[in-house]
Amino acid sequence: MTDRTIIDRVDASLAGAAPLPRDNGELVFEEPWQGRALGMGVAVMDRFGIPSDEFRTHLVAAIGEHTEAPGESAATAYYAAWVAALERLLRDRGLIDPSSAETPPRS
Amino acid sequence: MRSRALEALLVEKGLISTDAVDAVVEMYENDVGPQNGAKVVARAWVDPDYRRRLLADGTSAIAELGFEGAEGSKMTVVENTPAVHNVIVCTLCSCYPWPVLGLPPTWYKSAAYRSRVVAEPRAVLAEFGLEIGPDVELRVWDSSAEVRYLVLPERPPGTEGMSETELASLVPRDAMIGTAVALAPETVR
Numbered sequence A: 001m002t003d004r005t006i007i008d009r010v011d012a013s014l015a016g017a018a019p020l021p022r023d024n025g026e027l028v029f030e031e032p033w034q035g036r037a038l039g040m041g042v043a044v045m046d047r048f049g050i051p052s053d054e055f056r057t058h059l060v061a062a063i064g065e066h067t068e069a070p071g072e073s074a075a076t077a078y079y080a081a082w083v084a085a086l087e088r089l090l091r092d093r094g095l096i097d098p099s100s101a102e103t104p105p106r107s
Numbered sequence B: 001m002r003s004r005a006l007e008a009l010l011v012e013k014g015l016i017s018t019d020a021v022d023a024v025v026e027m028y029e030n031d032v033g034p035q036n037g038a039k040v041v042a043r044a045w046v047d048p049d050y051r052r053r054l055l056a057d058g059t060s061a062i063a064e065l066g067f068e069g070a071e072g073s074k075m076t077v078v079e080n081t082p083a084v085h086n087v088i089v090c091t092l093c094s095c096y097p098w099p100v101l102g103l104p105p106t107w108y109k110s111a112a113y114r115s116r117v118v119a120e121p122r123a124v125l126a127e128f129g130l131e132i133g134p135d136v137e138l139r140v141w142d143s144s145a146e147v148r149y150l151v152l153p154e155r156p157p158g159t160e161g162m163s164e165t166e167l168a169s170l171v172p173r174d175a176m177i178g179t180a181v182a183l184a185p186e187t188v189r
Helices: A004-014 A032-048 A052-065 A074-092 B002-012 B018-029 B035-046 B048-056 B058-064 B111-119 B121-127 B164-168 B173-177
Strands: B074-079 B084-089 B137-142 B147-152
Touching (some): A004 A052, A032 A074, A032 B002, A052 A074, B035 B173, B048 B074, B058 B074, B074 B084, B084 B121, B084 B147, B111 B121, B111 B137
Parallel strands (some): B074 B147
């Protein structure tokens, strides 16, 4: 069972370099998939004991490489990079096959 | 959607379960949770000095219990008495004392609540099942980025021997917004 501390740890670890999008202190999810993406990342780190710093490195890189689509909001851009970072992390760790990880870019 | 494709892949490979993702999402939804506010209220009920400090300077008194973080905004605590009932709103957007109450309920952000609670607070509270007598003064506090309000509900009768923890369990979120009152002790026993 995932407990709260992992969430707080991830939150704190990302706070400086790639903070979770918030408004008025609340986490911002513009579409449900963004919340799922976050939940998925935390669940993966928890399940495999992956330090949040390791994920953060991938996330910062993915944010840097992300090209914003016209009219794309900050939260959407952030979670698009989040998903890309999670894929890299999983590939890096050999948890998913490099070829099968190539899901089609935004659809 | 790429996120969904990845989740499907991870589930298919047995790396994570949908339930595990659900569990995390649920925890985020209850991010801070109103239990922080309930602790503040319970402390104010048992400790008159704390209550005085809380009403004089909400921000510092709340920080004493370790709850901080409303982006530099001031916390003002308004006290319910037999003669005065307080209710909070943010007419402009959805400013909310989240460090103590967690995420605002959907209705708090609704245009209907935001406009109607100012124009006809008695009718709105009645819809929440809360009848405020005609002799009780109703005060509506409009939150902003600078000032967030928290309602200190009245301590229910018959709670004299209760511990602080027990008292906190009598304080639902809505009692600190002002759309409800604290629970009677027999309802939680």
